[in-house]
Amino acid sequence: MKKTVFILSVFMAFFLVSCSGVNTPESISIPLVTPFASATPTQAATPTTEPLSLSITFDDPVNAEGIRLDGGGDVDTTIVDIYGTTGRQSGNGATLVSGDGNKVPDSYLQFNLADDRVFKGSPTGRVRIEVDYLDAGTDSFSLQYDAQPTAGFDGIFAGGGTVVKTGSGEIRTAVFNLCDGYFANRNNGADLRFSDNSDGAEVMRAIRVFGLESNIVTLNVDDFGANPMDDQPDSDAIQAALDSTCSGDTVVFTSGVKTGGYQGYRIDKTLFLTGMTAKHDLTFTSSNPEDHALLQATGGLKGFVVRLFARSRFTDTSNIFNIDFGYIDINGGRDERVCMGPDGVGDGVEDNWGSWLPECTQAGDPWCSPGNLGFDGFSSNLVVHDLVNQQTECGTSLAFIGSEGTIENVTIDTAGDHVHSVGCINTDDDGDYGGWADGITMVGPGHQVINNTIINPSDIGVVHFGGQDVMIANNIVRITPGNYGAFGAIALHPWDIADTSGVQLIGNTIISEGDINCGGLHTGIDIGPHMWGGACQQSSMPGTYGNPTCSNDPDPAEALPCTGGTCQEWNLLPRGGTLTMTDNHVTGAHINYLIEGLIIEGQFIDENNTSITPRQSDWEAAGFGCNGVYWGPTDKVAHHPSLAGYTDIPIHCER
Numbered sequence: 001m002k003k004t005v006f007i008l009s010v011f012m013a014f015f016l017v018s019c020s021g022v023n024t025p026e027s028i029s030i031p032l033v034t035p036f037a038s039a040t041p042t043q044a045a046t047p048t049t050e051p052l053s054l055s056i057t058f059d060d061p062v063n064a065e066g067i068r069l070d071g072g073g074d075v076d077t078t079i080v081d082i083y084g085t086t087g088r089q090s091g092n093g094a095t096l097v098s099g100d101g102n103k104v105p106d107s108y109l110q111f112n113l114a115d116d117r118v119f120k121g122s123p124t125g126r127v128r129i130e131v132d133y134l135d136a137g138t139d140s141f142s143l144q145y146d147a148q149p150t151a152g153f154d155g156i157f158a159g160g161g162t163v164v165k166t167g168s169g170e171i172r173t174a175v176f177n178l179c180d181g182y183f184a185n186r187n188n189g190a191d192l193r194f195s196d197n198s199d200g201a202e203v204m205r206a207i208r209v210f211g212l213e214s215n216i217v218t219l220n221v222d223d224f225g226a227n228p229m230d231d232q233p234d235s236d237a238i239q240a241a242l243d244s245t246c247s248g249d250t251v252v253f254t255s256g257v258k259t260g261g262y263q264g265y266r267i268d269k270t271l272f273l274t275g276m277t278a279k280h281d282l283t284f285t286s287s288n289p290e291d292h293a294l295l296q297a298t299g300g301l302k303g304f305v306v307r308l309f310a311r312s313r314f315t316d317t318s319n320i321f322n323i324d325f326g327y328i329d330i331n332g333g334r335d336e337r338v339c340m341g342p343d344g345v346g347d348g349v350e351d352n353w354g355s356w357l358p359e360c361t362q363a364g365d366p367w368c369s370p371g372n373l374g375f376d377g378f379s380s381n382l383v384v385h386d387l388v389n390q391q392t393e394c395g396t397s398l399a400f401i402g403s404e405g406t407i408e409n410v411t412i413d414t415a416g417d418h419v420h421s422v423g424c425i426n427t428d429d430d431g432d433y434g435g436w437a438d439g440i441t442m443v444g445p446g447h448q449v450i451n452n453t454i455i456n457p458s459d460i461g462v463v464h465f466g467g468q469d470v471m472i473a474n475n476i477v478r479i480t481p482g483n484y485g486a487f488g489a490i491a492l493h494p495w496d497i498a499d500t501s502g503v504q505l506i507g508n509t510i511i512s513e514g515d516i517n518c519g520g521l522h523t524g525i526d527i528g529p530h531m532w533g534g535a536c537q538q539s540s541m542p543g544t545y546g547n548p549t550c551s552n553d554p555d556p557a558e559a560l561p562c563t564g565g566t567c568q569e570w571n572l573l574p575r576g577g578t579l580t581m582t583d584n585h586v587t588g589a590h591i592n593y594l595i596e597g598l599i600i601e602g603q604f605i606d607e608n609n610t611s612i613t614p615r616q617s618d619w620e621a622a623g624f625g626c627n628g629v630y631w632g633p634t635d636k637v638a639h640h641p642s643l644a645g646y647t648d649i650p651i652h653c654e655r
Contacts, residue, residue: 052127053208053211055208056206058087059085060086067113067209069109070110072102074105080203082134082171082205083171085205086205088203091105091107092201092202093105108194109194110190111192111207112185125183126212127211128175129177129178129192130175131207132173132207133163133202134204135172138164140162142161142197143160143176144159144160144195145178145181145183155182159314160176160192160277180246218251221265223241224237224238224241224244226241228256228293233266233268234268235271236269238267253293255286259291264293264295267298267306269302270305270306270356271307276314280322281321281323283324285325289326289327292328294328295329295331297336298333302353302356303368304372304373306372306374308320308376308377310357311367313357317378323375326386330387332371333391333393335391338350338370339352340353340432345364352393369396375405376401377401378402379402383406384398384405384406384408385408388413390412391414393416394416394417397415397437397438400442402444408452410453412452412457414456414484415456418487418514421518421620424518437457438460439461440462441460442463443466443497446468446470447471449475450474453475456478456479456480458485459487459488460486460491460526461486462475462491465493465494465495466493467497469501471506472503472508475509477510478510483519484519485519485520485521489521489523489525490526492528493532494571495529495537498543498545498570501602503579505581510589520616523593525584530639531653534550534554535597536567537569540566542562545560545570546560546568546570547568550568554570571597573598573599573600577602578602578603579603581605584609588612590614590622591634592636593635593646594638595637596638598640598641599641600641611635615633637649637651639651
């Protein structure tokens, strides 16, 4: 449906927050603090074997232990007063008075680490950086550092993450955990710097650098203060563990869903799995795969229970790959959380839309919906497996956007509330009508969705918004008795990518037993988007295909690549491509198989698909008519194109 299209399209959009500058007391400029000598690479002393601990505090005089504040060029700073103590303020693009008299605009606080303490990743490249800063304004600052060179990147000015301030006026501490610090004086002769991002000056009070063990490690979230045996919030402790990971690490949650007294980890703030930077080869698991761990959303949780990354911390996700998430059950707190609240808008007002990070500024932004798992934005090879993902409030139970990922042996149990007919009672009695949710919402090529069970999705069980060579096989989608229902069980909708080449729908079983007046399943397998308001999009995505104007009977011969504006979209099976739908079994949907909005130029394999007893559902348009067309329960419908063995009915309404 159009609402779902909007949700997934904006999932792909990233942003940076920008606000007014910091208001600080009157400041004065002074010459650069007298530094210690920084050795050149040929002069670097052998680092000591003592634990690495460096610091600088901007007292008067400056108290420095192995860290030097640089000046000159674009890194001049000024002294400011912070509630009776002193700090250093960046320029926010203004030209500050400099000890060397330069007139370059200043935007950074730049630091050099003593080479006889740490140099070229020795004694460790894994460090924790703590920054005491003035949380004034709602602008941001970012860390850049000299990282270990790789075959594809020289490591200079590597991104260490972004902090968005909240305007509390307090002195707060930001923590950056670096995994690959090189610190060979290659960032304009320094090792690290903080950019004020030209959206407001930054005031810092102190910097501390601590060395950590460099070996790949296993971290147990309980060691950071989380406790699944009590009823206290665990998000801060778990996030501290997640922020501490490096590529290659394993994060372990204590098992116990089958154990007496086990309450699960109470998630009151969204968990961002990759922490402050993009990472790869991470594993998230339970201590006993036979007795899963549990993440339980609290009633006050804003946004998703788990997300792959925080878009306010970084935006380049190309380094997120080879992620394994399994044996950890999720409960989204559907009985306590609210999708949109009394005003009918997801905006954080009496609802659970939002985030604990300042990254939800536009009401209705689906990134901030109270969903369950947000695995959108990975590069490749993310595997979600062997878990129960239940009681999603709205948005989606599992967002999955990337390439060559796998969802296997996952049970999704109840996502959103389908009830929309007058006089029908919600299955989630929070008064929040229209809080729909997909079971799995997917974009990208090469995915495998196999051997999963989706029970009572309220929007679509498995929806694929585009990408070639995707297999959806041996899944069960079930609508149980009562006021449970969905618009579709499995759907191919080209809102992001039109080309369906290589997509396979094989051996799936779909059963609907929902109430015929207040629930039920509208379509079993739905190929093509025209049921969804005629598939008329006002702002089309690159890679989509369709007509430049919208009508009740669009001509496929006039379809062309969409150009970003209005487009009435189609699924496209181009010459040489194959779309396979075989050995599926659908029972009890209003229309068991619907094909509408598919351009077939290649080979469509439609074999051995069983249709059993289509049933009436709460599909309002079927009874009241859509563009003058009415329909009852039907085995197979195909329009655009018409197909042998299918009834030809144009259906352009999902409600």
